[in-house]
Amino acid sequence: MFHVKKSNSSNAKNGRLERESLFTGGNALQKCNVCNNQFQWKELLFSIWRSYKPIECSQCGKKHTINFASKFFVSFLIIVPAVVFGLLIAPDQGLSKPVTFGVIVGLAFMVSLILPLFVKYEYKN
Ligand SMILES: [Zn+2]
Numbered sequence: 001m002f003h004v005k006k007s008n009s010s011n012a013k014n015g016r017l018e019r020e021s022l023f024t025g026g027n028a029l030q031k032c033n034v035c036n037n038q039f040q041w042k043e044l045l046f047s048i049w050r051s052y053k054p055i056e057c058s059q060c061g062k063k064h065t066i067n068f069a070s071k072f073f074v075s076f077l078i079i080v081p082a083v084v085f086g087l088l089i090a091p092d093q094g095l096s097k098p099v100t101f102g103v104i105v106g107l108a109f110m111v112s113l114i115l116p117l118f119v120k121y122e123y124k125n
Contacts, residue, residue: 044116
């Protein structure tokens, strides 16, 4: 019993640390690595929607690409709620397939709206 409890709490701590390291310098939204220009929430969101299209800084024009951890994090945040809903909640509630699909698309859309807060982009020479 004790062992299980202990490993759970240390896992939670690791998860929190990883999430904090995704933030950039205490500010939630990503800034340009070169000129420190603040990227717009909209720019980050559109980049994610266009399957992680690189972002060009509006000030200095340098291209920034999303890092691997953020890509993984984005897929995770979208796939997990979709799978949980599609396989557990929808069958339990007796929802039809089109309704289930519609809710999953809605969920993915809503999750994507907060993703710009978590993703990290890097400028590579
Ligand atoms: Zn810049």
